[in-house]
Amino acid sequence: MASPVFRFAPSPNGLLHLGHARSALLNDALARDGGGRLLLRIEDIDPVRSRRDFETAIFEDLGWLGLEWETPVRRQSEHFADYEAALARLDALGLVYASFESRGDIRRVVAGRPGWPSDPDGAPLFPFSRSAMGAEERARRVAAGEPHAFRLDMRQAVARAVEMTGPLGWREIDAASGAAERVAADPLAWGDVILARKEVPTAYHLAVVVDDALQGVTHVVRGADLKAATSVHRVLQVLLGLPAPLYTHHALLLDAEGCKLSKSIGSQSLAALRAEGMTPAEVRRRAGF
Template sequence: MPPVFRFAPSPNGFLHLGHAYSALLNFERARETGGRLLLRIEDIDATRCRPEYETAIDEDLGWLGIAWERPVRRQSEHLSDYRAALDKLSALGLVYPAFESRAEIARLVAAREAGGPWPRDPDGAPLYPGEAKALTAGERTRLIASGVPYALRLDMAAACRRVAGLTWNELGGGPDGECGTVPARPEAWGDVILARKETPTSYHLSVVVDDALQGVGEVVRGQDLFHATSVHRLLQVLLGLPEPAYRHHGLIRDEAGRKLSKSSQATGLRELRAGGASPEGIRRLVGIRSSFSGG
């Protein structure tokens, strides 16, 4: 079977140079291995994702000379797949509803930090400080029935007790040069959100389900997701999903050294195209040669 690769943007803005770099790396990797390249549209955020951005993704990738298999998988069309995975985790007793708003969580963190530093995840966000796990089944049922918004969180401590010696195979490199067999530390993320009342899945849950269902054998993505791989490996084991290899690549940054964002028009592909850039010029700009480089 030929290896499967995927590029999975969210249609919540226009693509920039960082997206072009990742898409081209996936395309070149598929080409050099005789593999297949898939395009996946991660559109679970209905408030920010728009059809015009998906159209622009198609146009920009085509302009770059990237070809992919069709049909394209849109996450919004496969919510039942994520619901089934969530139900499996719930049946294991690993999911619980938490009812605090973001503002309430911020107040809880501030109160705890009055006594010293509160732990934060690898992205710098404070770990969930609430006590929703202590609610009784009756209290949870009453709150849900009353219409209170909630997030479904993974009981990380309970999940980690089920899995020992968790690692992943890193073919690229982490921010500190990690490569080869990398130990996974999902506990560093605390009780991550798996879904919300209004959104039936999260990035962490949907990405592992999608990669498994699409047969992705090598995940090529940016180093900003390196540490999140710990959570993904945990979910893969809990759900009985296959383990892909991972190839995390360096990020394209702006002049201040910051990771590019979709609000940065200076690096937007549409703006660069309008300014006369060519596909080969974009390749040179991001340092892509005709064969794969993990750069």
């Protein structure tokens, strides 16, 4: 029986905090307990926010905590061809279309539709119809170099995936007890998600499922804030013929105001804690280990 494969996959767009430490340490502990492997993946598809000094800091923080991982480390920015190939396969199925509406366009339309639904992350669902523009016109505008995104036609994608495999869902494993349950997927809650943009040939949802498959990841252990996104990942895995890992979505660490720790709100970094004299053992305790 093959050894289980876990991965910790941070983005180098800021410094790691205690929430990242919890996820990394949990992946490490489960890999060790199961006689498995731990991979580190750098998710640096954002060319504006990703920085090599943040990547270096990730290595330093994880090493300071005593973690070890296999090398070489996979950097997403070095594997765009893999994501382009996956996008082409979905396009060949007739499930991808180019959209040219800006965030401002979306906000304006949604503002005029009180009660318009949002996706699980709180962003308004894409309010435009694929049928509003013909395929030839979309192709012409893409060829002309207009700014665009490539979106998944979610209704058609779900229908095709259900035809292939039946009702969509995944196996969720409780990290503490090891108990497993089947979670029903609800990809339609996300609407027509973006799979790539003109300037970057992939987005998170597409890159993560391709990477997990290519790296042989068997167990995806990540924060509860990403649990809903698994619905999108299951659709893509089925359509692309990729294996489904087992999933564990662990509880998040919260700050004094009850908000999840986040780079975007300036949560105290591991580097800052280290500079204050905190030891790796103390960080492990604060992260729940």
